[in-house]
Amino acid sequence: MSHRILLLGAPGAGKGTQSAKLAEAYGIDHVTTGDALRANKEMETEYGTPKSFMDAGELVPDPVVNEIVKAALADADGFVLDGYPRNLEQAEYLSAITDLDAVVFLDVDEEVLVDRLTGRRVCEACGANYHVDFQSPEEAGVCDECGGELIQREDDTEETVRERLEVFYENTEPVVDHFREEGVLVEIDGEAAPDEVFDRIQTVVEG
Numbered sequence: 001m002s003h004r005i006l007l008l009g010a011p012g013a014g015k016g017t018q019s020a021k022l023a024e025a026y027g028i029d030h031v032t033t034g035d036a037l038r039a040n041k042e043m044e045t046e047y048g049t050p051k052s053f054m055d056a057g058e059l060v061p062d063p064v065v066n067e068i069v070k071a072a073l074a075d076a077d078g079f080v081l082d083g084y085p086r087n088l089e090q091a092e093y094l095s096a097i098t099d100l101d102a103v104v105f106l107d108v109d110e111e112v113l114v115d116r117l118t119g120r121r122v123c124e125a126c127g128a129n130y131h132v133d134f135q136s137p138e139e140a141g142v143c144d145e146c147g148g149e150l151i152q153r154e155d156d157t158e159e160t161v162r163e164r165l166e167v168f169y170e171n172t173e174p175v176v177d178h179f180r181e182e183g184v185l186v187e188i189d190g191e192a193a194p195d196e197v198f199d200r201i202q203t204v205v206e207g
């Protein structure tokens, strides 16, 4: 069975967490434009560096992210795509370069997203996610998995979070609507417990 999975959802909906679990469960690539851009923040492009857009909570220009996705999907047998497409132009580009087997939307209320994002801490070394209130590590500031240092992402401050959510509702919600209209979108309550969300996604993927 082929696994080409698209996970849609606002920032903080749980796409990163669920994608990592899916990649491990099915032995597929986790393709995430956010991580790819963070690893290349200072890269000079004709539009400037990704950093200048990311720190403001804005979208990095389509040609830059489209290239990243094209290269990543070219070598992937199966994949879970996380953080892309974020607007209708990217969605069109994606449909021209691949077919999808499952499209899942993680639905989470806006105020819950703000709380999740502003309290989020990530391991600098392995990328594991924590939350100061809902999922704190055993030792403050230290990753349970690898002992790495936990940091707050530069774009997880309240002001930038609000901007990122605005960008989501304006640019990415039309992508969600597009897949809903095509009749391929499966919506999952992203406020359920993480293991519950994962079980539901697996049911969709294997169905």
Ligand code: AMP
Residues within 6 Å of the ligand: 011, 033, 034, 035, 037, 053, 054, 055, 057, 058, 059, 060, 061, 065, 082, 083, 084, 085, 086, 090, 155, 164
């Ligand atoms: P994320 O880690 O998915 O929350 O992405 C962090 C930031 O990277 C976003 O706020 C954007 O600035 C940028 N970014 C990630 N994916 C995309 C994309 N598909 N299109 C444009 N910008 C993106």
